[in-house]
Amino acid sequence: MPELPEVETVRRGLAPVMEGAVIDHVEQRRGDLRSPFPKNFAGRLAGRRITGLGRRAKYITADLDDGTVLVIHLGMSGSFRIETAGGAKIAGRFYHPRSALRAHDHVVLHLSSGAVVVFNDPRRFGLMDLVPRAELGTSKHFKGLGLEPLGNELDGAALARLFAGRKAPLKASLMDQRLIAGLGNIYVSEALWRAKLSPDRKAGTIATPGGKAKPAAEALAGAIRDVLQAAVKAGGSSLRDHRQVDGELGYFQHEFAVYGREGEPCLREDGGTIRRKVHSSRSTFYCPVCQR
């Protein structure tokens, strides 16, 4: 489900309740998600203060006061919700009163403030792990990750360097988290439309033989940044189950130019009809006329 903008939306939603909070106790309601929880997971979290919440690509990180980091991935269907004893407003947001646990509630963090943070994940493609802060960058989760697309490193020159010589299509290359980390199926389609580039075009063609940026590389880098920034601003995209932690929907799905719009007209005057194409059992949406 969640790509970078949805993950960032979740992080921002959790921050006012979790940053500075102390974890009173944790209910771990099954032994594994995509991978097993670390040994003594609940016990290691109990009593810890959360000093800050961060994000890297599609991972949320919670720094703990004992020097470890709680690493969280939402997979396809992971979500958080915040509940409070009688319903309460914290930092301008309203949180629902505590209700019964639901199917697929796998982890429940009881904070000493009285707030309760619930992780739900029907498909169990998500994960949680505990990693020493000093080993985070070399951990199995982070060591292979490529550029952070909202950081300062992503520009035309960087894209050209990454894609030079690649024969794989732009779609597959943008999905490859080892190159750029954070894009997924929706925002790849949207960024390619914004840059007027075909998903089937070979990635290497945006660079010169020497690895320098062609105009297409600049356009693509700009499109990626723009679409991600706009989506974060909109609270992400809610197609089926992405919600902000207070239950509000994101609304960037209303701004999709191509995703889910098969058969509808391209938004450009000189565009054609949006097509859907399946790559490795993944839909790609694009305009065959204006994307080259």
Place this chain on the structure above:
DNA sequence: AAGCGAACCTGGCTGC
């Protein structure tokens, strides 16, 4: 080595 398809798992929607 790079590139591609399948598998992991559940729920929701469509069409017969």
Place this chain on the structure above:
DNA sequence: TGCAGCCAGGTTCGCT
């Protein structure tokens, strides 16, 4: 109404 089939925002494994 019931059920089979298809689809879903991610990652990883195994085979060319």
